[in-house]
Amino acid sequence: MSETIIAMKNIAKEFSGVRVLKNVSFNIYDGKVMALVGENGAGKSTLMKILTGVYTKTSGQIFAYGKEVNFSNPKDSQRSGIAFIHQELNLIRHLSIGENIFLGREPVSKLGNINWKQLYNESKQWLDKLGLKEDPRELVGNLSVGKQQLVEIAKALSLNAKVIIMDEPTGALTVAETEKLFSVIRELKANGHSIVYISHRLKEIFEICDDVTVLRDGELICEKSIDELDEDKIIEMMVGRKLDEQYPRIPCEPGEVVLDVRDLTNKFVKDVSFTLRQGEILGIAGLMGAGRTELARTLYGVYRKDRGEIILENRKLRLRHPTDALKQGIAYVSEDRKGNGIVLGLNVRENITLSALRSYSGRIGKISRSKEEQSVQNYIQSMTIKTSGSGQLLKYLSGGNQQKVSIAKNLDAKPKVLILDEPTRGVDVGAKKEIYELINQFKKQGMSIIMISSEIPEILGMSDRIMVMHEGRIMGTLDRAEATQEKIMTLAVGKEVS
Amino acid sequence: MKNKPLIVLLILCVIMSILNDRFWTWGNIITVLRQTSINAVIATGMTFAILIGGIDLSVGSVLAICGAIAASMISSGYDVVLTVVLTLLLGLGIGLVNGVLISKGRLQPFIATLGTMTLLRGVTLVYTQGKPIRTTGAEESVLFSKIGTGYFLHIPIPIYIMILVFIIAYFILRHLRIGRYIYALGSNEEATMYSGIKTDNVKLFVYSASGLLAALAGIIVTARLSSAQPTAGAGYELDAIAAVVLGGTSMAGGIGAISGTVIGALIIGLLNNALNLLQVPSYYQDVAKGVVILIAVLMDRKQKAAR
Numbered sequence: 001m002s003e004t005i006i007a008m009k010n011i012a013k014e015f016s017g018v019r020v021l022k023n024v025s026f027n028i029y030d031g032k033v034m035a036l037v038g039e040n041g042a043g044k045s046t047l048m049k050i051l052t053g054v055y056t057k058t059s060g061q062i063f064a065y066g067k068e069v070n071f072s073n074p075k076d077s078q079r080s081g082i083a084f085i086h087q088e089l090n091l092i093r094h095l096s097i098g099e100n101i102f103l104g105r106e107p108v109s110k111l112g113n114i115n116w117k118q119l120y121n122e123s124k125q126w127l128d129k130l131g132l133k134e135d136p137r138e139l140v141g142n143l144s145v146g147k148q149q150l151v152e153i154a155k156a157l158s159l160n161a162k163v164i165i166m167d168e169p170t171g172a173l174t175v176a177e178t179e180k181l182f183s184v185i186r187e188l189k190a191n192g193h194s195i196v197y198i199s200h201r202l203k204e205i206f207e208i209c210d211d212v213t214v215l216r217d218g219e220l221i222c223e224k225s226i227d228e229l230d231e232d233k234i235i236e237m238m239v240g241r242k243l244d245e246q247y248p249r250i251p252c253e254p255g256e257v258v259l260d261v262r263d264l265t266n267k268f269v270k271d272v273s274f275t276l277r278q279g280e281i282l283g284i285a286g287l288m289g290a291g292r293t294e295l296a297r298t299l300y301g302v303y304r305k306d307r308g309e310i311i312l313e314n315r316k317l318r319l320r321h322p323t324d325a326l327k328q329g330i331a332y333v334s335e336d337r338k339g340n341g342i343v344l345g346l347n348v349r350e351n352i353t354l355s356a357l358r359s360y361s362g363r364i365g366k367i368s369r370s371k372e373e374q375s376v377q378n379y380i381q382s383m384t385i386k387t388s389g390s391g392q393l394l395k396y397l398s399g400g401n402q403q404k405v406s407i408a409k410n411l412d413a414k415p416k417v418l419i420l421d422e423p424t425r426g427v428d429v430g431a432k433k434e435i436y437e438l439i440n441q442f443k444k445q446g447m448s449i450i451m452i453s454s455e456i457p458e459i460l461g462m463s464d465r466i467m468v469m470h471e472g473r474i475m476g477t478l479d480r481a482e483a484t485q486e487k488i489m490t491l492a493v494g495k496e497v498s
Numbered sequence: 499m500k501n502k503p504l505i506v507l508l509i510l511c512v513i514m515s516i517l518n519d520r521f522w523t524w525g526n527i528i529t530v531l532r533q534t535s536i537n538a539v540i541a542t543g544m545t546f547a548i549l550i551g552g553i554d555l556s557v558g559s560v561l562a563i564c565g566a567i568a569a570s571m572i573s574s575g576y577d578v579v580l581t582v583v584l585t586l587l588l589g590l591g592i593g594l595v596n597g598v599l600i601s602k603g604r605l606q607p608f609i610a611t612l613g614t615m616t617l618l619r620g621v622t623l624v625y626t627q628g629k630p631i632r633t634t635g636a637e638e639s640v641l642f643s644k645i646g647t648g649y650f651l652h653i654p655i656p657i658y659i660m661i662l663v664f665i666i667a668y669f670i671l672r673h674l675r676i677g678r679y680i681y682a683l684g685s686n687e688e689a690t691m692y693s694g695i696k697t698d699n700v701k702l703f704v705y706s707a708s709g710l711l712a713a714l715a716g717i718i719v720t721a722r723l724s725s726a727q728p729t730a731g732a733g734y735e736l737d738a739i740a741a742v743v744l745g746g747t748s749m750a751g752g753i754g755a756i757s758g759t760v761i762g763a764l765i766i767g768l769l770n771n772a773l774n775l776l777q778v779p780s781y782y783q784d785v786a787k788g789v790v791i792l793i794a795v796l797m798d799r800k801q802k803a804a805r
Contacts, residue, residue, distance in 0.1 A: 361675045
């Protein structure tokens, strides 16, 4: 075993009373590639943000090169030779490669003006090391994502980074670019750099990593050499969460096929085909970037389809705008509540009736306030929306109540198909349960529901069937009876279930 | 202390009644209201634009070109009703072009309307050849000039027009579907689109309305002077924006009301009147106006930040 250069010991982190990391230990070895894996929300990012000084730990110790350190900001960790390459690269598109590499520490002459010659010469040297032939004067925006990644690495190297953390580095890369990245990683290793490699792609981990650390629900599950593991073992460790009985699933007798999607293809999803029956909850599972939200938004008319058919009750739909989807009976509760689910500056009443305002107004478009008020009071009561009244602005409601308003708005459009995208994200436990019960009510009333969730237990607990997506495709569909966390995760990382 | 703009207005009234005993005369009040009416009509359209998070800089130029067209129609013997209707439609059409540039062309409202503002000013100068177009002498001229100079029950016609415009705008914003969409769009465009609302259509409505109201202001100005000046309306967009902002409407969109614009327009009208009554030299008037606008907006800002 080679020398441990970074050791995080018994790290705990709380966010306003909620423990997101519990006694996690994490090691980085000299000249090795350490894989860090876990489900969405397992605590990988939080752990890395603590290591790089973005967050401060609640308790625990960090040792770098044998000495205890306390990074209070990213600059501190940078000085200790740790660089973090984020999934969304931190480059400025309108600046050149060289300007990006030396941003904030440009070489200056005696007079204080930037020494461009030196800047570009040095940039060129770093690029050469990585085998990147681009002119350092080229704008970053003109480079492919793969090359941008290499620029980030060049920047890290120019900062004297010993340890480079890469978060999902191959997410947007082509096969050739991935190969190139891997050869760079091998090169870096040979030159004594250490890498932390965060990825959902287990194949890549087996190709490039030396050791694996698995996190689950903020806890360390194991740290092992890659030779002692195989893909199935990693998947088992990633999920293995206890299923408790908090999901009030009700049995369903699925009726007729309501929605029939055939070969749906666009920029985000590829050849997606599935059916949805009346009174059924179809869960869609998958890891971040699997294309679930994009699929939902294609069905809702936000994104255009390039190919394929969306058939609702035997009618082919042409969806060019959410208004078309709503008219046909497809509603969508967004995962990005504040971004596009609700209008924070409008009140409860105005939000709930926004999608179906036509049904409250006459020919010239005059809104009947009494009709509106009556309907809104109904929603507030039946959904137990906690608000001081229908005139309360949405920004003063809690996350759970905002979510209920978002759901109510979609219900008010009287949909046949209700798509719920992460319906319990950012809501507290009590409200979660209420939302589950509401979903079941809709099901009983004969609505057909598509529920997207990153929480596998939630998907397992609520769905009648589970569809798993990976990189824009459907990897498999599981019946409730056969579905397990392991099977879902296996499909989600892009492996076939045996 | 919810209604800061109203308080500013009342303070101005109190100060004026102390400083000048001619202030509270019927004649002076009517003068203030009549002088306010032009800006008020334009500011109403501007309120729509600012509520959706946009702006309409072209209003002054729309006023000029529409005034010029109206004047030449009247002087060529066209009927008053036809002239008014066609001029209003012209304003609406120009507004629609602004709306298309902004919604379909995805231009920043500031840039799009800056472009049409400059372009239309040029068109007006070319069309009028830099000279005023007089309506005097034409058959319909006397009736046409009534729009700007006439009285009904001792109150000038422009005041009625202003009040009518305010009432209609209030009704649109408070009671019509499109009004609700305007607030929604100004607060969160993406969520509004996700709620199945064609936000492009809302933008087309708003800029068309602004163009129409600028044309209406153009008719009033031309009728009042019995002549269309090629430079009419220059800088009016700024007075309109000032009225809207003084009325508490947020430049970021989504927050505000027509009642605020009523008060904002009155503050500006009153200020102009007061500075004249107090015989402040005209160069100093702009200084004073600027100071009052900044103080009023700062007070409003502080109140919002404290919330």
